[in-house]
Amino acid sequence: MIASFVFSLLAGFLTLHVQGPLAAWLEKTDLFDLRLDAMELRILSFGLMLLLAAIATALVGADSSAYLAVSGGLLGYFAGDLYAYMRDPDGAQGEETDDWDGDVVETGPRRRLADHLEAENEETLRAVQAAIQDETRPEEEKDR
Secondary structure, three states: OHHHHHHHHHHHHHHHHHHHHHHHHHHHHOOOOOOOOHHHHHHHHHHHHHHHHHHHHHHHOOOOOHHHHHHHHHHHHOHHHHHHHHHOHHHHOOOOOOOOOOOOOOOOOOOOHHHHHHHHHHHHHHHHHHHHOOOOOOHHHHHO
């Protein structure tokens, strides 16, 4: 069963690498008259790679599990994104303000949990005081 997981993991990881040559082969042969957009081509590549993983599992003679095959395929497919997210959560989201290159130059001052809570409490108190002192509020709201 582990063989089906490993082969599917590899198949999921190689899906994006196979997508380009598969698209070139489909355009070159033009036997099937297929016009696929990017998402359909990615799904076709993923399905073909999982089929090859199932064939490789059968050739090895190992038992197969559909749950392990699907979980391995999905984990392999999203492995690059998961790795990028673990390295830099802000960079994985593609934010333009993120300029992290992987090096930590200066960590900055360390704050205790009490410091965070104190800062949040002060901000909340300032917001409440500003709301109370707001002159545009009706009188019945000010009395509460």
